[in-house]
Amino acid sequence: MAQFTIPDRISTKEMRYQMGYALADLANEYPNIVAVDADLRSSSGLHIFEHFHPDKLIKVGIAEQNMIAVSAGLSQEGFIPFPCTFDAFSRRFLDQLYVTVAYSNLNVKVLGAYVGLFTGKAGATHQSDKELGILLRIPRLNVIEPGSNDEMRQALRCAAETPGPFYIRIVRCEVEDHEAPEGFKFRLGKGVTVVNNGTDAGIITSGFMVRTARIAAEKLFKKGIKVRIDHHPSLKPFDKELLFDMVSKVPVIVTAENHCISGGLFSIVAENLALEGIQKPTGAIGTDPEDFIHTGHVNDLLARYKMTSDDIVNKVNSLIRKRI
């Protein structure tokens, strides 16, 4: 197996590899960018960064807590460190991130790789579907979950150019280059309407699930149901304005996230609606917060947690039917 091969830049669609290229490009522009690796570089995509900038990849060994602490120190000397390990291992360095990085407002840009269900049969220990529960509650930390390679590239640039701590969730599998309309400009705290077929229902997505939601929107369109999809790559800060605009126009809402349905996107939406006193029939697509994810093929996982486009279609249909 050639796990250390540098994949072709043009043909590869996996976000992890495009991330490696994007960060390498960005380091040409910003010479103070460094990447910090905890023995996962050819899985995370950082081996591509290392290929172009061998002197800018700092290896800390299998030591995730130290990876964040070392990054904190580097940032204090004016470097822009991008530490990267599996998102699941954020469970190991949460306190370093909370206290050392966020409390001190350091310029550290954490890349969480292999988010959600797409980890290649790695099981509960490597799957990360609960972490947003705390990441979204760390003061000062900006949390971004891009759904396409274009969004990912823009998010990396935003992180490099905006002072302060960032957490960017990077998916492992293939994604589209663009999900948002042409000319989309990523801005921190802003979402984007990616499908605007009509107002029969609203679908709110983050990260990878925008792709699934778009497939679902096409299926619904063929059945005569016209939906709007708002995509929120910026989870923290969150675009409340766009959320309230959607809820003022659609009768039912479904959220779709590559995370469990507690603590992440659904919770953000539910909290905001409750605080505004808005009652709206709502459905949530995502994993089960009471479940350790079992090992299995991604098809079996998506079937278990009802996270395919067919499941979104069914959820939208049942919410609409309930209202009639």
Add this chain to the structure above:
Amino acid sequence: MDHSSFWKPTRSDTRNYREVFPHRGDYEKLIMNTELMAYLIRSYSVWSMTSAALGHPGGSFSEAEILSVMYNHVLRYDPGDPGWPHRDVFYLSKCHACPGLYSALALAGYFPLHDLATYGSWGSHLESHPDSLKTPGIEISGGSLGQIPGVAVGRALGIRKKGPDHYDRMVYVLMGDGECNEGSVWEAFMAAGHYQLDNLVFIIDNNKVQAKGFVNTDMSVEPLAGKLSAFKITPWEVNNGHNVAELIDLFNTLHTQRRGKPNAVILNTIKGKGISETQLNPNWHTSAPREIGAAQNWLRELWENEGKRLGVPEKFHIELGRSISINPPLSHNPDEIVEKQA
């Protein structure tokens, strides 16, 4: 064919430990039998990892001999009663190398051998990384490195705090050399030395390779023996961690003696041992063969290098290779998600 015609566990009663010495008649038989078990651990690991299209061959192969010595000779356990309270405790801390442990547990009789072919499939009790609530014989769930050495300290401390009993139980924890990068490992070492836990043995599979490179160049852990000594742990260096006789001799000593300090065994091993393609090659830290033909070649190589010498019929590896089928997903996905391996 399965292995029952040419191999069965040495002990008929694994609840008992019996010291062995080279001058006694059955010593050679024990060595051959344990080598055979190591051969079987590797072969069945290839079988299960290929069926799963998943797994970590490198670490599973470097630990084959220590696992066979543990389950064939050292540990006191009862596969029919995994919770038997007088058992010795064996933890695998480098949990990604569980295909090797699963094979050892199946050979020891904890669950049917055929379960190995379901590894990593939806609904299987053999998770990608071990789940102690699902798999009999697994002492604790894991898969995030560096946590279980501390658990072993707590277990050894707990056994000691309960007071002496005539079983005088031991706790063993098998960990990786790269794993020693984790700070929590050193917290465990510190606590073990502090509490003088002489019923605890850290076993370090010093195979020199980690996921993405070599331990020496990524983050060196040397001088390991000197560091362990400084942490008030007695280091034992095994020159050839694949030499079953050397392992049996050392564990004879460690299992039966108490010296007032915890012990650490540094096994000088070869990552991916047994298959030329995988030996000392980080490319094969993870990734099982993706083609059945490749797996059959691995099984042949294992047989030619070891099996043949140990009297395993050639038919065994040929039939094992023929019986491999890669487990398909159970569900259809309408959205065609592309997840590439490696």
